Amino acid sequence: MAEVNVQQSVKEVLAKQLSIDVNTIKIDSRLAEDLNLDSFGAVEAAFALEEKFELKISDDAIYTAKTVEDIVKYISGQLSQKS
Amino acid sequence: MQKRRVVITGLGVVACNGIGKDKFWQANVDGVSGIDRITSFDIEGFASQIAGQIKDFDPALYMPAAIVGRVDRFVHLGVAAAQMAIDDSRLDLANEDKTRIGVVIGSGLGGSIFHEEQMLVAYEKGAHRLTPLCVPRITPNAVSGQIAIRYGLLGPNMVISTACASGSHGIGEAYRKMQYGDMDICVTGGVEATLSRFNFGGYDALRVLSKRNQAPKEASRPFDKGRDGFVLSEGAGLVILEELNHALKRNATIYAELIGYASNSGAHHMVMPDPNGLDAMRGMSDAIKDANLKPEDIDYINAHATSTTANDKAETKAIKEVFGKRAYEVPISATKSMIGHTIGAAGGIEAVVCSLAIKNQFIPPTINYTDKDPECDLDYVPNKGRNVKIENVLSNSFGFGNCNACLVFSKLKG
Numbered sequence: 001m002a003e004v005n006v007q008q009s010v011k012e013v014l015a016k017q018l019s020i021d022v023n024t025i026k027i028d029s030r031l032a033e034d035l036n037l038d039s040f041g042a043v044e045a046a047f048a049l050e051e052k053f054e055l056k057i058s059d060d061a062i063y064t065a066k067t068v069e070d071i072v073k074y075i076s077g078q079l080s081q082k083s
Numbered sequence: 084m085q086k087r088r089v090v091i092t093g094l095g096v097v098a099c100n101g102i103g104k105d106k107f108w109q110a111n112v113d114g115v116s117g118i119d120r121i122t123s124f125d126i127e128g129f130a131s132q133i134a135g136q137i138k139d140f141d142p143a144l145y146m147p148a149a150i151v152g153r154v155d156r157f158v159h160l161g162v163a164a165a166q167m168a169i170d171d172s173r174l175d176l177a178n179e180d181k182t183r184i185g186v187v188i189g190s191g192l193g194g195s196i197f198h199e200e201q202m203l204v205a206y207e208k209g210a211h212r213l214t215p216l217c218v219p220r221i222t223p224n225a226v227s228g229q230i231a232i233r234y235g236l237l238g239p240n241m242v243i244s245t246a247c248a249s250g251s252h253g254i255g256e257a258y259r260k261m262q263y264g265d266m267d268i269c270v271t272g273g274v275e276a277t278l279s280r281f282n283f284g285g286y287d288a289l290r291v292l293s294k295r296n297q298a299p300k301e302a303s304r305p306f307d308k309g310r311d312g313f314v315l316s317e318g319a320g321l322v323i324l325e326e327l328n329h330a331l332k333r334n335a336t337i338y339a340e341l342i343g344y345a346s347n348s349g350a351h352h353m354v355m356p357d358p359n360g361l362d363a364m365r366g367m368s369d370a371i372k373d374a375n376l377k378p379e380d381i382d383y384i385n386a387h388a389t390s391t392t393a394n395d396k397a398e399t400k401a402i403k404e405v406f407g408k409r410a411y412e413v414p415i416s417a418t419k420s421m422i423g424h425t426i427g428a429a430g431g432i433e434a435v436v437c438s439l440a441i442k443n444q445f446i447p448p449t450i451n452y453t454d455k456d457p458e459c460d461l462d463y464v465p466n467k468g469r470n471v472k473i474e475n476v477l478s479n480s481f482g483f484g485n486c487n488a489c490l491v492f493s494k495l496k497g
Contacts, residue, residue, distance in 0.1 A: 018149055019148030019149045019152055043214065044215075047212060047214070
């Protein structure tokens with residue numbers, strides 16, 4: 001999957017998790033500071049991403065991601081390893 | 084020590100026959116039932132297929148969307164009722180000492196709908212798919228916690244769970260705390276979300292629910308000879324309790340004064356009431372005594388009256404024992420005939436009814452009363468409400484496990 005599609009999917013999952021408009025989420029949005037995503041929300045968003053991309057996201061990855069871009073890079077990396 | 088006086092200055096209610104105190108009260112005055120066929124989950128296989136489901140409720144009107152998705156339905160109902168009660172009280176929370184404001188809520192089941200969802204996740208998708216929000220969403224005190232967080236209320240905070248009496252126990256225990264000075268204001272009452280396949284199924288398996296599926300609005304018929312069980316409902320009824328002088332100082336609207344409370348156990352059976360109604364009798368007598376009244380001073384009884392054969396008979400017997408000849412004169416009504424049985428919310432919703440009955444000097448009816456049961460032969464205000472002079476009201480709540488709570492409300496006296 002091209003990184004641009006991953007980016008859109010990540011934004012959509014976060015928007016749903018946070019009950020906010022997808023257009024307010026930017027690639028450089030900071031998860032905690034800009035989007036108010038707390039650790040519970042991060043875990044639930046990770047579940048949704050795991051189902052969407054059929055992969056496993058480690059707890060470490062969940063807690064170290066600081067921006068939307070960090071999540072997109074992690075998922076793209078996992079996907080390229082799979083293929 | 085002189086106990087402090089406690090009044091009711093705000094009402095919030097979410098019920099199947101009306102959301103908000105005005106719509107809810109009008110439905111009670113008009114004898115409107117909120118019972119219908121269940122649509123919120125698959126009812127395949129159950130003997131009872133009707134409930135008091137709240138169909139036009141949007142939690143997003145009462146809390147941020149981000150919270151809506153993170154709490155169980157019982158918290159949706161509770162936070163909505165709390166918002167309504169606080170608005171109705173016209174309390175200016177920004178200028179109150181929040182360490183003196185508590186939240187004491189009754190709930191029999193807590194976040195059991197979400198519990199059920201996550202059980203399925205654990206078994207079907209695997210343990211690693213359980214959300215970290217499991218515990219904070221399921222725990223019964225999620226509702227008192229969320230209300231406190233939302234408004235920054237720093238006083239005593241707890242949930243009391245005594246099945247069908249939870250709401251009255253919540254109000255009664257909050258009342259005691261306020262009488263003794265533990266807090267000046269309390270958001271209190273009952274909250275319950277009962278309608279999911281597992282929850283509903285549990286009550287259906289107990290064989291206590293009405294099977295009048297073809298005529299849902301006629302199914303809850305307390306004291307009527309044809310009653311065949313209760314109708315399970317969801318809802319929330321919260322009141323603002325306020326220390327009298329605090330309320331007078333800010334010119335608050337005072338619906339009623341809470342003047343008596345008693346709680347006890349029948350120690351008889353987990354589901355059946357004591358057939359002689361001894362515990363119910365003691366509860367009513369003790370609450371009336373606590374209010375410094377005599378049975379003849381009670382002008383209206385809001386009965387527990389679930390519409391089961393055993394409860395309504397035992398309660399009638401207990402009323403006769405406590406009230407003697409007066410039992411045949413005092414109007415008694417069963418508002419569960421319209422609302423169904425909201426379990427832990429019932430005492431809270433009925434406290435809203437009693438407050439409005441005193442405010443409006445009007446007794447809502449027991450609807451669906453058509454055939455007299457020789458063992459239930461009192462004045463149940465059948466089918467049509469009544470304008471009467473009301474000074475003092477007794478509200479009964481009798482829970483599974485014989486957990487009982489009785490409250491006495493009064494028109495504010497000088």
